[in-house]
Amino acid sequence: MQKFIALWQHRYRKYTHLLKVYLHFLKVYCRILLLKIRFLGKRKIVGIILTQQFGDIVAGEPISRQIRNQHPDAYILWIVKPVFRELLENNLSLDGIVEEFCANQRRLLIHSGVFDILYNLQFRNNSYCPVCEVYVENPVADAKDITIHNYYFQGNLLTVQQKIAGLPTEDLAPNLFITDNHRARIDGLQLPDNYIVVHGQSVQNSRNWDSQKWEQLIQYLIDKTDLSIVEVxxxxxxxxxxxxxxxxxxxxxxxxxAEVIRRAKLFIGIDSGPAHLANAVGTFGVIMIGKLNDFINHIPYSGKYKSGENALIVRNTQGPSSEIPIEEVIxxxxQNHLIPFIHHLG
Structure with a gap:
């Protein structure tokens, strides 16, 4: 009986989910169809698909500007997971945002033909719905032999996205769209005037630095400087x-x-989403990057983090970033005089 109940609970969840998939698909499809009727062929509907990994979305923001330059009169929509929608709001290169319910809904949109032009920047490997048990293919990326296993051999995240999209591979710094409401929220926290931001935990454990090292580094900075330490x-x-x-x-x-990082004197972190925020807001970063699968000397960033003008990359080319010694970071x-008012070092 327990197995029977579990089976029907699973089926109920799956079929309910599938019903929502088709309802969400039809809602978006009809929305775009109405736009096409309204435009009477005078404006093309362009879709950008980059739905997750918020660091990838921040890094890829220049894509929206390039596509706008190529299609100045088009109606441009970016398809993204709801949790990352805020990164795209107030982006003047976009006309709208489509929230993705699941990868299967995205697959239906891709195959519906409702978009006049579609830039699919999402790899198959991170385009899977476990409930629908569906992968979403990207034949354009596959045809260019750009996969999750070799993408960093092609360049930084923006360069890879540009290559998949068939856009010029320009080194463009990302923008963020911080509003007065965001600034007012941070004003309300009444943070100290002088502080360092640290970020130490990624959803991908191989990118992390050991907690004990973070605690030692934070204590060192507190002991040797007049700065406060803010963890995000x-x-x-x-x-x-x-x-x-x-x-x-x-x-x-x-x-x-991002606004907290923007106000900081320095950002110290691992290769994760907040490092892309730091790059976008122009705060100098000390970024710890280890060997990632077959990638040894990869650089995820564009702009001044790529050039080294506004960032210092501390690497471990032999293993994960967790093995980078604290002494190396200090x-x-x-040596790079990143905190000019450090005193009594020793």
């Missing part, structure tokens, strides 16, 4: 107890996090 991210497992350590993990949305900060 979804969550933290640090146990720092000091009035100059402020834990904002889980308290901010993405653009509020030495990099000291």
């Amino acid at each position: 991210g979804l969550s933290s497992d640090l146990t720092v107890k000091n009035k100059r350590y402020i834990n904002l993990c889980g308290e901010l949305n993405l653009l509020e996090t 030495t990099a900060i000291q």
Whole structure:
């Protein structure tokens, strides 16, 4: 009986989910169809598909400007997961945003032919719905032999997206669209005037730095400087107890996090989404990057983080970033004079 109940519970969840998939698809399809009727062929409907990994979306923001330049009169829509919608709101290169319910809904939109032009920037490997048990293929990327296994051999994230889209491979810095509401929210936190932002936890554990090293680094910075330390991210497992350590993990949305980073004297973090925010807002970054699968000397960023003008990459080419010694990070900060008011070092 328990197996019978579990089976029908599974079926109920799956079929309910599938019903929602088709309802969401029809809602978007009809929305775009009405636009086409309204435009009477005078404006093309262009879709950009980059739905997840918010660092990829931040890095790919220049794509929207390039596509707008190529299609100045088009109606441009970006398809994205609802949780990352805020990154695209107020982007003047876009006319609208389509929220993705699941990868299967996206597959239906791709094959519907409702878009006049479609830029699909999402790989198959991160285009899977476990409920529908459906992968979404990207034949354009496959034809160019750009996959999740080799993409960093093609360049940084923006360059890879440009190549898939068939756009010029220009080194363009990303923009963010921080509003007065975001700034007012951070004003209300009454953060110290001088602080360093740290970010230490990614959803991909291989990118992380050990918690013990973070605690040692934070304590070192507190002992040797007059700065406060602000931690950002979804969550933290640090146990720092000091009035100059402020834990904002889980308290901010993405653009509020970006505004906190923008006001910081320095950003220290791992290769994850907030590092892309730091690049976009122009805060100097110390970024720890380890070997990632077969990628050894990859650089995810465009603009001044790519050139090194506004970032210092601390690498481990032999293994994960967790193995980067704390001494190496401290030495990099000291030797590059990244915090001019460090005092009494020793």
